[in-house]
Amino acid sequence: MRLRHFVAAALTTVLAAPTALLTTTAPAHAATATTIVGGTEGKPWIYRSSSTAQQPGVTVYGDRIALSIEVEANGSQVYDGTLTVQRRLPGHGWKTIKTSDSAYLYDSTTAVGNADYRVLYSGTADYAPTSAGVSAKVQRKLTIKNVGTRRVVLDGKVAPKYHGKVTIFTQHGKKWRKYKTVRSNKRSHFSTPLPAPRRGKYYWKVEIASSKAFAKTQSGRFYTYSS
Template identity: 40%
Template sequence: MRISRPLAGLISAALLGLVPLATSASPAAAAEGTSTSFSATKKSFTYGDPLGLYLGGSVNTATGTAYEGAAYLQMLPKGSSTWTNVAVDTAPGYLYFNVKATRNALYRVAYVGSARFSPSTSAAVNIKVKRKLAIKNPRGTLIKGTVKPKYKRGKVVIQRKVGKKWKKYKTMRANKKGKFSTTHKVFGSRTNYRLILPANKAFSKTVHRYYTYKY
Protein backbone atom coordinates (compact mmCIF):
# COMPACT_ATOMS: atom_id res chain seq x y z
CA MET A 1 0.00 0.00 0.00
CA ARG A 2 1.27 3.47 -0.85
CA ILE A 3 1.08 6.30 1.67
CA SER A 4 0.84 9.86 0.49
CA ARG A 5 3.71 12.13 1.59
CA PRO A 6 1.74 14.44 3.95
CA LEU A 7 0.28 11.49 5.84
CA ALA A 8 3.62 9.70 5.90
CA GLY A 9 5.25 12.79 7.36
CA LEU A 10 2.62 13.03 10.08
CA ILE A 11 3.10 9.38 11.08
CA SER A 12 6.88 9.76 11.17
CA ALA A 13 6.63 12.87 13.35
CA ALA A 14 4.22 11.13 15.72
CA LEU A 15 6.61 8.23 16.11
CA LEU A 16 9.35 10.67 17.09
CA GLY A 17 7.11 12.28 19.70
CA LEU A 18 7.03 15.65 17.92
CA VAL A 19 3.29 15.73 17.21
CA PRO A 20 1.02 14.12 19.84
CA LEU A 21 -1.82 12.15 18.40
CA ALA A 22 -3.66 12.02 21.79
CA THR A 23 -3.44 14.08 24.99
CA SER A 24 -4.22 13.28 28.66
CA ALA A 25 -4.52 15.60 31.71
CA SER A 26 -1.45 15.74 33.96
CA PRO A 27 -2.07 14.50 37.53
CA ALA A 28 -2.89 17.22 40.10
CA ALA A 29 -0.16 18.05 42.58
CA ALA A 30 -0.68 16.39 45.97
CA ALA A 31 -1.58 18.70 48.88
CA GLU A 32 1.32 19.48 51.18
CA GLY A 33 1.09 17.73 54.54
CA THR A 34 0.49 19.73 57.72
CA SER A 35 0.60 19.28 61.49
CA THR A 36 -1.28 21.56 63.88
CA SER A 37 0.33 22.51 67.19
CA PHE A 38 -1.76 23.96 70.02
CA SER A 39 -1.01 24.78 73.66
CA ALA A 40 -2.08 26.92 76.63
CA THR A 41 0.30 28.89 78.85
CA LYS A 42 -2.39 28.92 81.57
CA LYS A 43 -5.00 26.22 82.19
CA SER A 44 -7.07 27.46 85.13
CA PHE A 45 -9.46 30.40 84.69
CA THR A 46 -12.37 32.28 86.21
CA TYR A 47 -15.61 32.55 84.25
CA GLY A 48 -15.37 35.42 81.76
CA ASP A 49 -11.56 35.58 81.67
CA PRO A 50 -9.96 36.28 78.24
CA LEU A 51 -9.06 32.68 77.42
CA GLY A 52 -7.71 33.51 73.96
CA LEU A 53 -4.75 35.45 75.38
CA TYR A 54 -3.30 32.22 76.75
CA LEU A 55 -3.91 29.93 73.77
CA GLY A 56 -1.50 29.64 70.88
CA GLY A 57 -0.29 27.43 68.08
CA SER A 58 0.36 27.14 64.38
CA VAL A 59 -0.35 25.02 61.32
CA ASN A 60 3.04 23.71 60.25
CA THR A 61 4.40 22.33 56.99
CA ALA A 62 7.73 20.80 56.07
CA THR A 63 8.94 24.18 54.85
CA GLY A 64 7.22 26.61 57.23
CA THR A 65 3.57 27.32 58.05
CA ALA A 66 0.32 27.12 56.11
CA TYR A 67 -0.88 30.50 54.85
CA GLU A 68 -4.38 29.66 53.65
CA GLY A 69 -7.41 27.70 54.83
CA ALA A 70 -9.42 27.98 58.04
CA ALA A 71 -8.46 26.71 61.51
CA TYR A 72 -11.30 26.17 63.98
CA LEU A 73 -11.01 26.25 67.76
CA GLN A 74 -13.21 23.42 69.00
CA MET A 75 -14.57 22.77 72.48
CA LEU A 76 -15.64 19.50 74.07
CA PRO A 77 -17.52 20.25 77.33
CA LYS A 78 -16.89 17.84 80.19
CA GLY A 79 -19.45 15.04 79.98
CA SER A 80 -20.15 15.61 76.26
CA SER A 81 -19.08 13.56 73.24
CA THR A 82 -19.55 16.28 70.61
CA TRP A 83 -16.89 18.79 69.56
CA THR A 84 -18.26 22.28 68.80
CA ASN A 85 -16.64 25.09 66.79
CA VAL A 86 -16.32 28.20 68.97
CA ALA A 87 -13.95 30.40 66.95
CA VAL A 88 -12.11 30.51 63.62
CA ASP A 89 -8.77 31.87 62.39
CA THR A 90 -8.38 32.30 58.62
CA ALA A 91 -4.67 33.10 58.89
CA PRO A 92 -3.57 29.73 60.27
CA GLY A 93 0.20 30.23 60.19
CA TYR A 94 0.11 31.55 63.77
CA LEU A 95 -3.16 31.04 65.59
CA TYR A 96 -5.19 33.48 67.70
CA PHE A 97 -8.76 33.06 68.93
CA ASN A 98 -10.77 35.81 70.64
CA VAL A 99 -12.72 33.73 73.17
CA LYS A 100 -13.55 33.87 76.89
CA ALA A 101 -13.56 31.15 79.53
CA THR A 102 -17.07 29.74 79.88
CA ARG A 103 -16.80 26.27 81.48
CA ASN A 104 -14.61 23.20 82.02
CA ALA A 105 -13.76 21.71 78.63
CA LEU A 106 -11.20 20.21 76.32
CA TYR A 107 -10.05 22.46 73.48
CA ARG A 108 -8.34 21.59 70.21
CA VAL A 109 -7.69 23.14 66.80
CA ALA A 110 -9.00 21.54 63.59
CA TYR A 111 -7.40 22.86 60.39
CA VAL A 112 -9.66 22.10 57.42
CA GLY A 113 -6.92 22.45 54.79
CA SER A 114 -7.07 23.91 51.29
CA ALA A 115 -6.23 22.97 47.71
CA ARG A 116 -2.57 23.43 48.62
CA PHE A 117 -2.46 22.09 52.21
CA SER A 118 -3.88 18.94 53.79
CA PRO A 119 -6.09 19.08 56.93
CA SER A 120 -4.81 18.25 60.42
CA THR A 121 -6.01 18.36 64.02
CA SER A 122 -4.07 19.22 67.17
CA ALA A 123 -3.92 17.37 70.45
CA ALA A 124 -6.49 18.50 73.04
CA VAL A 125 -5.79 20.84 75.97
CA ASN A 126 -7.76 20.58 79.24
CA ILE A 127 -9.04 23.95 80.51
CA LYS A 128 -10.61 24.35 83.97
CA VAL A 129 -12.96 27.23 84.79
CA LYS A 130 -14.35 28.29 88.17
CA ARG A 131 -17.41 30.44 88.75
CA LYS A 132 -16.99 34.18 89.18
CA LEU A 133 -17.60 35.30 92.76
CA ALA A 134 -17.91 38.97 93.78
CA ILE A 135 -17.85 39.72 97.52
CA LYS A 136 -18.79 42.97 99.29
CA ASN A 137 -18.49 43.87 102.97
CA PRO A 138 -20.89 46.80 103.46
CA ARG A 139 -20.57 46.88 107.24
CA GLY A 140 -19.34 44.95 110.26
CA THR A 141 -19.25 41.19 109.72
CA LEU A 142 -21.91 41.23 107.00
CA ILE A 143 -20.83 39.98 103.58
CA LYS A 144 -22.83 39.93 100.36
CA GLY A 145 -21.95 37.82 97.36
CA THR A 146 -22.93 37.42 93.72
CA VAL A 147 -22.14 34.32 91.68
CA LYS A 148 -21.90 34.10 87.87
CA PRO A 149 -23.01 32.54 85.63
CA LYS A 150 -26.52 31.51 86.71
CA TYR A 151 -26.43 30.00 90.21
CA LYS A 152 -30.08 29.81 91.20
CA ARG A 153 -30.36 28.07 94.58
CA GLY A 154 -26.72 27.05 94.33
CA LYS A 155 -24.91 25.86 97.46
CA VAL A 156 -22.58 28.19 99.36
CA VAL A 157 -20.37 26.65 102.05
CA ILE A 158 -18.50 28.72 104.66
CA GLN A 159 -15.69 27.17 106.69
CA ARG A 160 -13.82 28.53 109.72
CA LYS A 161 -10.18 27.78 110.44
CA VAL A 162 -9.67 26.20 113.84
CA GLY A 163 -6.01 25.62 114.55
CA LYS A 164 -4.62 24.15 111.35
CA LYS A 165 -7.91 22.64 110.15
CA TRP A 166 -10.91 24.04 108.29
CA LYS A 167 -14.28 23.20 109.85
CA LYS A 168 -17.75 23.81 108.45
CA TYR A 169 -19.27 26.98 109.86
CA LYS A 170 -22.38 27.50 107.73
CA THR A 171 -24.10 26.24 104.57
CA MET A 172 -26.67 28.29 102.65
CA ARG A 173 -28.25 28.70 99.22
CA ALA A 174 -28.03 31.59 96.79
CA ASN A 175 -31.31 33.14 95.71
CA LYS A 176 -32.77 32.88 92.21
CA LYS A 177 -30.43 35.66 91.04
CA GLY A 178 -27.31 33.95 92.36
CA LYS A 179 -26.98 36.35 95.33
CA PHE A 180 -26.50 35.64 99.04
CA SER A 181 -25.68 37.44 102.29
CA THR A 182 -24.67 36.38 105.80
CA THR A 183 -23.08 37.62 109.02
CA HIS A 184 -20.17 36.10 110.91
CA LYS A 185 -19.15 35.62 114.49
CA VAL A 186 -15.80 36.89 115.67
CA PHE A 187 -13.81 34.32 117.64
CA GLY A 188 -10.88 36.01 119.31
CA SER A 189 -9.03 38.95 117.80
CA ARG A 190 -9.10 37.47 114.27
CA THR A 191 -11.07 34.66 112.63
CA ASN A 192 -10.13 33.17 109.26
CA TYR A 193 -12.92 32.05 106.96
CA ARG A 194 -13.19 30.63 103.48
CA LEU A 195 -16.21 30.48 101.19
CA ILE A 196 -16.58 27.54 98.81
CA LEU A 197 -18.72 27.03 95.71
CA PRO A 198 -18.61 23.25 95.09
CA ALA A 199 -17.42 21.84 91.78
CA ASN A 200 -19.61 20.14 89.18
CA LYS A 201 -19.16 19.01 85.56
CA ALA A 202 -19.29 22.54 84.21
CA PHE A 203 -17.13 24.33 86.79
CA SER A 204 -14.24 23.63 89.12
CA LYS A 205 -14.38 24.57 92.81
CA THR A 206 -14.28 28.25 93.75
CA VAL A 207 -12.54 29.18 97.01
CA HIS A 208 -12.50 32.70 98.49
CA ARG A 209 -10.60 33.41 101.73
CA TYR A 210 -11.23 36.29 104.13
CA TYR A 211 -11.21 37.08 107.85
CA THR A 212 -13.00 39.03 110.61
CA TYR A 213 -11.30 40.80 113.50
CA LYS A 214 -11.95 42.87 116.60
CA TYR A 215 -10.75 46.44 116.86
Protein backbone atom coordinates in the same frame (compact mmCIF):
# COMPACT_ATOMS: atom_id res chain seq x y z
CA MET B 1 -15.54 44.73 112.55
CA ARG B 2 -13.77 44.30 109.25
CA LEU B 3 -13.17 41.78 106.47
CA ARG B 4 -10.00 41.74 104.38
CA HIS B 5 -9.04 39.76 101.28
CA PHE B 6 -5.75 38.14 100.44
CA VAL B 7 -4.47 38.89 96.95
CA ALA B 8 -5.02 35.87 94.74
CA ALA B 9 -2.10 33.87 93.46
CA ALA B 10 -0.38 34.95 90.25
CA LEU B 11 -2.27 34.27 87.05
CA THR B 12 -1.42 30.83 85.80
CA THR B 13 -2.24 28.75 82.79
CA VAL B 14 -4.90 26.25 83.81
CA LEU B 15 -5.90 24.55 80.61
CA ALA B 16 -5.27 20.84 80.77
CA ALA B 17 -2.73 18.96 78.72
CA PRO B 18 -3.78 17.92 75.22
CA THR B 19 -6.18 14.99 75.12
CA ALA B 20 -7.38 12.65 72.41
CA LEU B 21 -10.52 14.56 71.48
CA LEU B 22 -10.53 13.70 67.80
CA THR B 23 -8.84 11.73 65.05
CA THR B 24 -7.89 12.50 61.48
CA THR B 25 -7.44 10.31 58.43
CA ALA B 26 -4.18 10.47 56.53
CA PRO B 27 -4.59 11.83 53.00
CA ALA B 28 -4.15 9.50 50.03
CA HIS B 29 -1.46 11.69 48.46
CA ALA B 30 1.96 12.36 49.93
CA ALA B 31 1.15 15.71 51.50
CA THR B 32 3.61 17.10 54.04
CA ALA B 33 2.65 16.40 57.66
CA THR B 34 1.66 19.42 59.75
CA THR B 35 1.41 20.29 63.45
CA ILE B 36 -0.63 22.83 65.44
CA VAL B 37 1.63 25.04 67.55
CA GLY B 38 1.28 28.09 69.77
CA GLY B 39 1.86 31.42 68.07
CA THR B 40 3.01 33.15 71.26
CA GLU B 41 6.47 32.28 72.53
CA GLY B 42 6.37 30.01 75.55
CA LYS B 43 2.59 29.51 75.35
CA PRO B 44 0.38 26.71 74.02
CA TRP B 45 -2.16 27.46 71.29
CA ILE B 46 -4.85 28.16 73.91
CA TYR B 47 -4.29 29.67 77.36
CA ARG B 48 -5.86 32.00 79.95
CA SER B 49 -4.76 35.51 79.06
CA SER B 50 -6.43 37.76 81.65
CA SER B 51 -8.64 37.68 84.73
CA THR B 52 -10.28 40.27 86.97
CA ALA B 53 -11.29 37.73 89.61
CA GLN B 54 -9.36 37.35 92.87
CA GLN B 55 -9.84 33.60 93.07
CA PRO B 56 -7.21 30.86 93.36
CA GLY B 57 -7.38 27.69 91.33
CA VAL B 58 -8.56 27.18 87.78
CA THR B 59 -9.86 29.65 85.22
CA VAL B 60 -12.82 31.76 86.39
CA TYR B 61 -16.09 32.29 84.49
CA GLY B 62 -15.69 35.39 82.34
CA ASP B 63 -11.88 35.17 82.07
CA ARG B 64 -10.40 35.76 78.62
CA ILE B 65 -8.90 32.74 76.91
CA ALA B 66 -6.31 33.53 74.25
CA LEU B 67 -6.21 31.67 70.94
CA SER B 68 -2.75 31.99 69.40
CA ILE B 69 -2.60 29.34 66.71
CA GLU B 70 -0.11 28.57 63.97
CA VAL B 71 0.56 25.56 61.75
CA GLU B 72 4.03 24.19 61.10
CA ALA B 73 5.49 21.74 58.60
CA ASN B 74 9.09 20.58 59.00
CA GLY B 75 9.71 23.44 61.45
CA SER B 76 8.45 26.19 59.12
CA GLN B 77 5.18 28.09 59.40
CA VAL B 78 2.40 27.22 56.96
CA TYR B 79 0.13 30.04 55.77
CA ASP B 80 -2.28 28.35 53.35
CA GLY B 81 -5.42 26.54 54.44
CA THR B 82 -8.11 27.35 57.00
CA LEU B 83 -8.60 26.95 60.76
CA THR B 84 -11.74 26.13 62.72
CA VAL B 85 -11.86 26.37 66.53
CA GLN B 86 -14.66 24.49 68.28
CA ARG B 87 -15.88 24.16 71.87
CA ARG B 88 -17.88 21.36 73.48
CA LEU B 89 -19.69 21.94 76.78
CA PRO B 90 -20.81 19.00 78.96
CA GLY B 91 -23.87 17.35 77.45
CA HIS B 92 -23.59 19.28 74.17
CA GLY B 93 -22.04 18.75 70.76
CA TRP B 94 -19.17 20.61 69.15
CA LYS B 95 -19.86 24.27 68.35
CA THR B 96 -17.68 26.45 66.11
CA ILE B 97 -16.57 29.59 67.97
CA LYS B 98 -13.82 30.98 65.71
CA THR B 99 -12.65 30.54 62.12
CA SER B 100 -9.75 31.79 60.01
CA ASP B 101 -9.29 31.86 56.24
CA SER B 102 -5.56 31.38 56.79
CA ALA B 103 -3.49 28.81 58.67
CA TYR B 104 -3.04 31.12 61.65
CA LEU B 105 -5.34 32.78 64.18
CA TYR B 106 -4.69 35.34 66.94
CA ASP B 107 -7.91 35.96 68.83
CA SER B 108 -9.61 35.25 72.16
CA THR B 109 -12.81 33.87 73.63
CA THR B 110 -14.55 33.93 77.02
CA ALA B 111 -14.53 31.12 79.58
CA VAL B 112 -18.14 29.97 80.03
CA GLY B 113 -17.70 26.66 81.89
CA ASN B 114 -15.92 23.32 81.78
CA ALA B 115 -15.27 22.55 78.13
CA ASP B 116 -13.25 20.72 75.52
CA TYR B 117 -11.62 22.80 72.79
CA ARG B 118 -10.22 21.68 69.47
CA VAL B 119 -8.68 23.35 66.43
CA LEU B 120 -8.98 21.82 62.95
CA TYR B 121 -6.60 22.65 60.12
CA SER B 122 -8.09 21.97 56.68
CA GLY B 123 -4.86 21.16 54.89
CA THR B 124 -4.11 21.91 51.21
CA ALA B 125 -2.87 20.01 48.19
CA ASP B 126 0.64 20.27 49.63
CA TYR B 127 -0.01 20.08 53.39
CA ALA B 128 -1.89 17.41 55.32
CA PRO B 129 -4.80 18.33 57.61
CA THR B 130 -4.21 18.13 61.36
CA SER B 131 -5.88 18.94 64.65
CA ALA B 132 -5.24 19.48 68.35
CA GLY B 133 -7.45 19.45 71.43
CA VAL B 134 -7.44 20.31 75.14
CA SER B 135 -9.81 20.16 78.09
CA ALA B 136 -10.33 23.19 80.34
CA LYS B 137 -11.79 23.40 83.84
CA VAL B 138 -13.61 26.61 84.80
CA GLN B 139 -14.95 27.72 88.18
CA ARG B 140 -17.81 30.11 88.83
CA LYS B 141 -17.09 33.76 89.52
CA LEU B 142 -17.52 34.51 93.22
CA THR B 143 -17.61 38.08 94.52
CA ILE B 144 -17.67 38.66 98.29
CA LYS B 145 -17.63 41.74 100.50
CA ASN B 146 -18.59 42.96 103.99
CA VAL B 147 -21.85 44.92 104.10
CA GLY B 148 -22.11 45.12 107.89
CA THR B 149 -21.36 48.11 110.11
CA ARG B 150 -21.04 47.04 113.76
CA ARG B 151 -20.50 43.40 112.80
CA VAL B 152 -19.26 41.53 109.74
CA VAL B 153 -21.97 40.48 107.32
CA LEU B 154 -20.58 38.46 104.43
CA ASP B 155 -22.35 39.31 101.18
CA GLY B 156 -21.74 37.14 98.13
CA LYS B 157 -22.70 37.03 94.46
CA VAL B 158 -22.20 34.07 92.13
CA ALA B 159 -21.98 34.07 88.33
CA PRO B 160 -23.37 32.65 86.17
CA LYS B 161 -26.82 32.09 87.70
CA TYR B 162 -26.62 29.72 90.67
CA HIS B 163 -29.28 28.71 93.20
CA GLY B 164 -27.69 26.23 95.59
CA LYS B 165 -25.36 25.47 98.48
CA VAL B 166 -22.44 27.70 99.45
CA THR B 167 -20.09 26.39 102.15
CA ILE B 168 -18.10 28.63 104.49
CA PHE B 169 -14.96 27.24 106.13
CA THR B 170 -12.95 28.57 109.07
CA GLN B 171 -9.26 27.84 109.65
CA HIS B 172 -8.02 26.10 112.81
CA GLY B 173 -4.25 25.89 112.74
CA LYS B 174 -3.36 24.33 109.40
CA LYS B 175 -6.76 22.68 108.96
CA TRP B 176 -10.00 24.01 107.51
CA ARG B 177 -13.32 23.12 109.14
CA LYS B 178 -16.80 23.68 107.82
CA TYR B 179 -18.41 26.58 109.66
CA LYS B 180 -21.80 26.66 107.96
CA THR B 181 -23.62 26.09 104.70
CA VAL B 182 -25.95 28.70 103.25
CA ARG B 183 -27.92 28.81 100.01
CA SER B 184 -27.82 31.40 97.30
CA ASN B 185 -31.20 32.71 96.20
CA LYS B 186 -32.70 32.90 92.72
CA ARG B 187 -30.63 36.03 92.09
CA SER B 188 -27.41 34.08 92.84
CA HIS B 189 -26.94 36.08 96.04
CA PHE B 190 -26.19 34.96 99.62
CA SER B 191 -25.57 36.73 102.92
CA THR B 192 -24.58 35.62 106.43
CA PRO B 193 -23.00 37.18 109.55
CA LEU B 194 -19.48 36.13 110.54
CA PRO B 195 -17.88 36.51 113.97
CA ALA B 196 -14.73 38.55 114.57
CA PRO B 197 -12.44 38.12 117.59
CA ARG B 198 -11.74 40.92 120.05
CA ARG B 199 -8.06 40.31 119.39
CA GLY B 200 -6.33 38.77 116.41
CA LYS B 201 -8.06 37.46 113.31
CA TYR B 202 -10.40 34.69 112.19
CA TYR B 203 -9.58 33.23 108.77
CA TRP B 204 -12.22 32.10 106.29
CA LYS B 205 -12.86 30.84 102.79
CA VAL B 206 -15.96 30.16 100.70
CA GLU B 207 -16.46 27.23 98.35
CA ILE B 208 -19.07 25.87 95.95
CA ALA B 209 -18.83 22.18 95.09
CA SER B 210 -17.92 21.09 91.58
CA SER B 211 -20.44 19.86 89.03
CA LYS B 212 -20.36 18.66 85.43
CA ALA B 213 -20.61 22.24 84.24
CA PHE B 214 -18.11 23.87 86.62
CA ALA B 215 -15.05 23.02 88.70
CA LYS B 216 -14.92 23.69 92.45
CA THR B 217 -15.35 27.41 93.09
CA GLN B 218 -13.05 29.04 95.68
CA SER B 219 -12.97 32.51 97.20
CA GLY B 220 -9.43 32.44 98.48
CA ARG B 221 -8.61 33.15 102.13
CA PHE B 222 -9.86 36.26 103.93
CA TYR B 223 -10.14 37.29 107.57
CA THR B 224 -12.34 39.13 110.04
CA TYR B 225 -11.11 41.29 112.93
CA SER B 226 -12.39 43.90 115.38
CA SER B 227 -11.39 47.55 115.18
